[in-house]
Amino acid sequence: MPLEDLMWVEKYRPSSLEDLVDQTAVKQRLMALLVKKGQLPHLLFAGPPGSGKTSTAVIIAKQILGEHWRDYTLSLNASDERGIDVVRERIKTFARFADRREGVPYRLVILDESDEMTSDGQTALRRIMEENSEHTRFILICNYSSGIIEPLQSRCVIFRFQRYDEASVTEHLKSISKKEKLRHQGDSVFAAIYEATQGDLRQAINTLQAASASGELTVESVKAVTGAAVKGRVGAVIEAALGGDFEAARTRMVELTRVYGIPERDFLKYAYETLGSMKGFDRARAVSIFAEYDFRLVQGSQPELQLAAMLAQLARLKKEG
Amino acid sequence: MVGNDEGKAKLALWLKKWKPGGRAALLVGPPGTGKTTTVHLVADDMGVQLVELNASDARTKDRLDKKLGEVIYSTSLLGKTMVFLDEVDGLAGRADYGAIDFIKDAVKKSENPVVMAANDPDSDQVKKLGSSVTKIEFRRADLQTVRQRLEAIARLEGVDFGPGEIEELARVANGDLRSAINALQAGIPARKDEELTASESINAFFDAIDEGAALAALKAYPGQPREKIRDLFTSVVRSGVHEERKSEALDVLSRADMLLGRMMRGKDWRLLRYLDPTLASELWRSLGDGGPKYTMDAVPWPLQLRIWNDSKRLKEIASAAGRRLAISQKGFMVEDMPFVLLLCSDGGFRESFVKSLNLDEGYGAFLAKEAARKTGR
Ligand SMILES: Nc1ncnc2c1ncn2[C@@H]1O[C@H](COP(=O)(O)OP(=O)(O)O)[C@@H](O)[C@H]1O
Ligand SMILES: [Mg+2]
16 A cells, blocks of 8 residues: 555645635735636645645645646755755756646646745845746745745735634534544544644544544543654643653653754754643743743754753742742 | 975966967866865956856856857956856756857957856866866865975964874865864864873863863864753753852853854854853852862753653654654644654554554554553653
8 A cells, every 4th residue: 555545644645725724815815816827836735734734735646747746846845955055956957947748837836834944045045036037936835924035026916825723623524534444433523633743634534533543433542642643742741840840851852852862952842832731830930941042042052961051940930949 | 385386386377378268277176176276266266257157056048148258259348357256066957948059159258358267177067068168177286285285384372282192183074175264163173192082171161160171171172063052951950059150151161162153154263262261260260169070960860861762753753743743843743742652541542643644563563552651650
């Protein structure tokens, strides 16, 4: 079985604009733009993870370029390939080739997580966009459009993808459950998945699949899975720290960053997100510790040291408590 | 300027003699041999204004034409002007298409002198320029010259070096004077006669009877500042020091690391002189009696082994799967891997997964182990 069928996020990836759940505003505007393929502007997709940005970009590529879309599409992921050199080399070489085949109006560059690119890289990109706009279009994808330099933004039409609400997520999960013939407890299960994944459809589908692996989908099996997901595990680290157990918190943090390769910046971000659902500590102090160490992490040279120092401060809240 | 006075003199002479229709000058030599600096110096000396384009500018034919056309084809009203194209061997074949031909043509017609620089004498671009240029060679400075220069800087900065250390630094730099000076500033060879091993120095710091002794111990540390902070950190964090003192000590180290980060980014090594005194007073004081002992590993041994053995495999899997699914390695690791590991406790899924990515069988066993760890079985 190919990977695409093995993982439900891929198996149920929408293959046309009509298949897209929700995102009505995005769909309508895109369909209007696609009427005149030849005049498509550069596009910027902004929105939270799992809101369908990458899927939509691929749909557009297929729709415009037809069956040979892979040959005329360059998909890059800026968090894997950052920096000005890659932009200059890979994109530039690709974008400069003017040759195309019948029915292929231009080449397409899809640059995912483009807000992770350095500003030098973005500046270089801007130039390449300008110089090649006759035969190459760009789709830039990011979480926050504020991470994209202004001159780039102003050359693109911006589409904002919304976080899915509970009703759409539930509906989508139910339709997958039906196709996979899952036995489940009913609505409480989907509520539990939504609660844990908050409108991130990728996470929701992953959770559904993992939680039903044992055969039965229950609230308990959902809870077991969400505890094992990255956010759940980061949450456990913070809970241990706030409970005063510095050493346990620290070694688990190191396991996540060094074994599972979660970047320290992301660790801090998830940790802060999980703080909201925790209780029994001086919230104002904790928030100011987060703020301080977020700054130090960016400034400093050794992220692991900075996170360890932060956990030690959080552990102290308990003692002073 | 050192070592390439000859190059400088040649360039000045070329410029003095230059007339419209004459050849361009091309300075050729490895990075760090002073080509760019020389052009600027000569231009300054002779009161010539530079119009400069380097590798970071897009240099297609059209661009060059737009930016340089005016200077090249007309006499300037502002006084003497010289065109400087740095790193011409960086002109990418397809990307900067037509640039070399444009340059050759421009050189022929130019009303103003054109000077270029390149690193690689054997590059296509340099070959293509052929007889339209007068080459001036820049060589790596010889050992003697680099050493003298480093000694002069060390004297000016008031830094002491042990016998043979500057010699060693000069040798390692292999004629790249710029990198040698950077290394010197970073304090890399700032070893003293009383140098200790890392563990002796760190232990002497923790055992010091007063701030003065603590400072001396830090100064005798053999490595770079970053390693020093790292060694202090691992020793403190693994020690049995009372929690409250420990969190205070970690706060000091965190601030020291922030200072270091700023210095590294700004290449502003002057601030380095505050590092040891800060650590000696604040860190040493925060620890009190019965301090830590030197430890190299930040985590217990079993976890250290896991970091070495398992993280690489997980990354390989994430990047293989990510490539297939058009998601980054990081994205797959964060968004999908935890679920995949859970699903891998099912033998059927695991086998299909390994097969679908063309991974060898070793990965199956590895994933089984990780899955068991995940599900807590
Ligand atoms: N609008 C949607 N309709 C149907 N499925 C969706 C939609 N948005 C996301 N998904 C599901 O979530 C997965 C992740 O979506 P993706 O396009 O990768 O999101 P993003 O790029 O915004 O992070 C897809 O494979 C698909 O299964
Ligand atoms: Mg995406």
